[in-house]
Amino acid sequence: MSTDPDPCDLTAHEVLSRLHQGSLTAVQVVQSALERIRRVEGRRPTAAAYSPTPEELAEDRRWVHAYLHLQGESALERAAEIDRALERGEDPGPLAGMPLAVKDIFCVEGTPSTAGSRMLEQFISPYTATSVARLERAGAIVLGKVNLDEYTFGSSNESSAFLPPVGNPWDPRRVPGGSSGASAASVAAGEAIASLGTDTSGSIRQPAAFCGVVGLKPTYGRVSRFGLIAFASSLDCVGPVTRDVSDAAVMLGAMAGPDEHDATAAQVPVEDYRDFLDRGVRGLRIGLSPDYFRLRFPDPGSGRIQEQEIGGEIAATVRHAAQLLAQEGAEIVEPVGMPSTRYGVPTYFAISRVEAASNLHRYDGVKYGHRTSQPVEDLREMYRKSRGEAFGVQVKLRILMGMYVSAAQYEKHYYQQALRVRTLIRRDFEQAFSPQGKFRLDALLAPTTPTTAFQLGAVYGDSVLMQYADLLTVPANHAGVPALSIPAGLDATGLPIGVQLMASDFREGLLFQVGRTYERATQDEAWRRAKPSLLEDLSAHP
């Protein structure tokens, strides 16, 4: 029996190699991804009221439901162009033939760009985001737009207006994480080879960890945000979701860099990140911090903040990673104090809500987006009805908290205080990475998430507990530093565990260097051969 993987299960660099060898065509890759979508997707999410019968619910919890918009025909046309370019001996780019799922928070010309909200259900973008355009120029083929938490506000994908919710391919009764949950799920399920996501408090890394794929939050300002629908402008980062570290390196190289359309895109030259992949870790100093193994979160019953150690399997996975990196020649440094880690979520509550409220005031039912069909007396009533009808409950919650925290009488207490605490969080990283400091780290190694993927419906509705799903990822967003989550094993129930690496500003190359070393060191471990349960089922019933 052949053990050749389906083309949609390859990495982008494997596809590229086979395209150049002539053993595969880009059209075959896209056809393979479309066939996989047909087999694992289930019914398409819609913004209609979601009230499934018990039978429908049971059926929905078997599938992925990632795609909001699929453009198979144009993807096949683009793939054929790439094949013709190859035949002519032209270079179609480092991502040639790679089917790409774009998180539906990016504008792509001529496609619905919904942000997972009824507010933008009918919106067709008149232009394309810089990051998407650059990936297309590098040969990526946009296969469609995938689901997310509404306006990226969530950590489970359940707050999208478009339902059924996305299922985790490792167990579709569980969440894929969020907000780039469908990005991670589509890559894990072979419905795309890579995805473009965003990370404001962990929205690339947490779903990547939950779905057993690689996710990078680049340095703040490394990738242009032109064409990204904004949430929290001091935190939002654009980044790749891929099957391995090498693909993440190529994707970042293709899309990073200055952009005349985005003044916040830093004027920092882009390195060829592929050059870092085989450098190894000999002599690097990699830190472990006890502050990333100790969880502070509110008790769901009493609301009181409690403290406990992170689960044994996750802690053991991180320690195992440290041990392997030490065997590869890295020096493990511990304990590294990161005492402000615990303030990450409270600080985020204040800062992100203020920025969200500001960014979402533009949705007024005038220039684009939903407008009420009810009769109205005047403009203000039209605003209230339109926004009340079209925004989901989690969006309203964020805007209302933003209004409260930025009100004149509370602003100093909360918002300004949060911006100062953010300085403390940033200082933790500066001290850890300072060449003159006590620790002199090249990278910090930590768990990505406090738990593995939780059940659909288990946390949704408790907006505080849901936010604490990000407590290990959000410090890097406050500090602006790059962070890479990589798959590192499975828990006892067969769910993926992720570990993350963080480095100082613009040192993404170093993260790829360490991440790739870890991949090589674990390539023979048993968990590397495990597949998501949904794909195991497909193999059993070809």
Add this chain to the structure above:
Amino acid sequence: MAGDITPELFAHLVELAAFELPAGQAEYLRAELNKQLESIRELEAIRVGEAIPITSHGVPYLPAISSRPSADIIQPFPHPEEILAQAPESQEGYFVVPDIPHTEL
């Protein structure tokens, strides 16, 4: 230290946010806001005086990596009809809105 978000304060926030809430949402939203405040209040106990500066975003945008000022040149979008087509209501190249409330001075 500020108190809980009362029904009156909540109604004010809803007005500021320009929402008309469907029946049943207000109770959930106010309860969640107060739960979130419990978390945010952790910030009050942290000793950060005026000496700790504000960080508006993590990465410092020093001149070497910041975008240079550019000439302020208008670049009209080549297909304005595509933008107008997204508007719920437009007429002769204008966005149409209901009456704008005003008061006589």
